Amino acid sequence: MNFIALVRRDLRLALRQGTDAFVSLLFFVLVLVLVPLAIGPEPQLLARVAPGLIWIAALLSVLLSLERMFQSEYEDGSLDQLALSGIPFALIVAAKVTAQWLTTGLPLLLAGPILAAMLALPNDAQAVLLLSLLLGTPTLSLVGAIGAALVVGARRGGVLLALLVLPLYVPVLIFAAGAIDAAAAGLPARPHLLLLAGCLAVSLPLAPLAAAAALKDALR
Amino acid sequence: MNLHRFANPARFLRIARVVTPLAGWIAVATLLAGAVFGLVLSPPDYQQSETVRIMYVHVPSAWLALQSYIAMALAAAVALVWKHPLADLFVKAAAPVGAGFTLLCLITGSFWGRPTWGAWWVWDARLTSMLVLLFLYVGYMALAGAFDDEERGHRAGAVLVLTGIVDVPIVKFSVEWWNTLHQPTSVFRLGGPTIASEMLWPLGLMVVGFTAFFVWIVCVRLETELLHRKIRARLENTPA
Numbered sequence: 001m002n003f004i005a006l007v008r009r010d011l012r013l014a015l016r017q018g019t020d021a022f023v024s025l026l027f028f029v030l031v032l033v034l035v036p037l038a039i040g041p042e043p044q045l046l047a048r049v050a051p052g053l054i055w056i057a058a059l060l061s062v063l064l065s066l067e068r069m070f071q072s073e074y075e076d077g078s079l080d081q082l083a084l085s086g087i088p089f090a091l092i093v094a095a096k097v098t099a100q101w102l103t104t105g106l107p108l109l110l111a112g113p114i115l116a117a118m119l120a121l122p123n124d125a126q127a128v129l130l131l132s133l134l135l136g137t138p139t140l141s142l143v144g145a146i147g148a149a150l151v152v153g154a155r156r157g158g159v160l161l162a163l164l165v166l167p168l169y170v171p172v173l174i175f176a177a178g179a180i181d182a183a184a185a186g187l188p189a190r191p192h193l194l195l196l197a198g199c200l201a202v203s204l205p206l207a208p209l210a211a212a213a214a215l216k217d218a219l220r
Numbered sequence: 221m222n223l224h225r226f227a228n229p230a231r232f233l234r235i236a237r238v239v240t241p242l243a244g245w246i247a248v249a250t251l252l253a254g255a256v257f258g259l260v261l262s263p264p265d266y267q268q269s270e271t272v273r274i275m276y277v278h279v280p281s282a283w284l285a286l287q288s289y290i291a292m293a294l295a296a297a298v299a300l301v302w303k304h305p306l307a308d309l310f311v312k313a314a315a316p317v318g319a320g321f322t323l324l325c326l327i328t329g330s331f332w333g334r335p336t337w338g339a340w341w342v343w344d345a346r347l348t349s350m351l352v353l354l355f356l357y358v359g360y361m362a363l364a365g366a367f368d369d370e371e372r373g374h375r376a377g378a379v380l381v382l383t384g385i386v387d388v389p390i391v392k393f394s395v396e397w398w399n400t401l402h403q404p405t406s407v408f409r410l411g412g413p414t415i416a417s418e419m420l421w422p423l424g425l426m427v428v429g430f431t432a433f434f435v436w437i438v439c440v441r442l443e444t445e446l447l448h449r450k451i452r453a454r455l456e457n458t459p460a
Contacts, residue, residue, distance in 0.1 A: 146379070146380075146383055150363060150376045150379060150380055151363070151366070151376075153367065153372070154363070154366040154367055154376075155366050155367070155368075156366065157366075160359075160362055160363060160366055163355070163358070163359045163362055164359045164362075164363060164380060166355075167352045167355040167356055167359065167384075167387075168383065168384070168386075170348070170352055171390075210379055210382070210383055213300070213379055214375075214376060214379045217372060217375040217376060217379075218372070218376075220372075
């Protein structure tokens with residue numbers, strides 16, 4: 001019950017502030033719109049680079065929203081109140097991750113296929129793209145939560161966050177882009193997707209615990 | 221073993237007074253002997269000819285890059301669980317050294333790759349995971365120094381080091397899991413090493429030398445840090 005209440009609270013905050021939830025999505029769209037302008041509009045070239053670029057854009061747009069995950073609540077003191085509420089810290093983190101994914105990861109699932117079509121990705125690869133986003137973006141939010149919790153209260157937290165989190169995103173990037181590449185080339189994407197699911201299965205229980213440990217230190 | 225026996229800085233300084241010079245001299249002796257055997261006395265490879273000598277620096281630095289990360293992760297776990305005061309300092313003292321070894325490994329690998337593979341860099345799993353390891357070291361150092369409260373930097377860094385440990389098995393097994401250009405392991409493998417004994421001996425000497433150097437420099441850094449703290453504590457307690 002606590003979990004659902006926390007998620008609803010975060011979602012309501014995100015919706016009331018309005019812009020916050022859409023900034024990441026807009027960033028994702030803009031980065032991908034720049035691609036044909038930079039490398040030229042030939043469909044074959046675009047189709048070749050689309051899987052990797054869609055995923056790089058997804059990585060960066062998730063990263064963009066991470067800094068706000070705990071920092072603002074740390075500053076206004078509501079994180080202290082949550083800590084005093086007696087709800088397990090890992091559960092609070094899990095709720096925050098869920099809300100963060102719903103506001104930044106889920107929109108990517110809706111925008112991804114449209115932008116992929118604009119980048120001339122073959123239609124056969126669209127389903128795999130959706131699956132890779134569905135399996136990959138929660139891992140990005142989970143692992144990102146560790147980084148976000150670590151830099152709470154740090155100097156120049158935003159730049160530091162990119163330095164900490166991007167190396168940890170490498171496996172997701174490789175398997176996700178690999179899956180779409182394989183599907184576009186007519187090869188089975190299943191092994192890549194299974195590895196991607198494996199990343200999610202590992203980070204789902206462990207990341208909230210690590211982020212909770214880091215957050216506890218920030219509040220001491 | 222009771223870890224708290226080693227938590228006392230005074231006891232550490234007593235032990236370090238013996239270990240530091242010992243490790244230092246072992247490092248000097250084995251590195252000199254390894255360099256002479258490796259660079260002069262060992263035969264050139266039948267395929268790679270003289271470029272094989274890069275291996276005598278490349279392999280030990282790769283080994284140390286991984287070992288120091290594993291040691292840092294163990295110390296970070298000890299620091300988080302038992303609040304061991306020296307463990308935090310060890311992680312901080314070892315990080316730049318490990319980063320140096322990782323960089324040395326990547327650079328020597330690049331020098332070797334140019335004549336052998338015909339490229340300074342290839343995006344193969346072993347090289348990429350090693351590059352990620354370098355970013356983990358650098359990320360730790362940036363994070364540990366980003367807080368006004370030093371303790372908070374240590375604890376945040378410890379969590380990061382433990383999270384980054386997932387990269388270590390990827391580095392280690394990358395040559396087996398993927399079809400990499402980097403050759404598979406030839407020293408520590410089932411069925412014995414596949415490397416000629418005239419080359420294995422100098423390599424072993426260099427590995428011992430690099431390890432002793434690591435122990436020496438980390439001990440020196442720890443001693444310096446402890447003395448630094450002593451001075452600061454004394455300055456703070458002196459009435460103005």
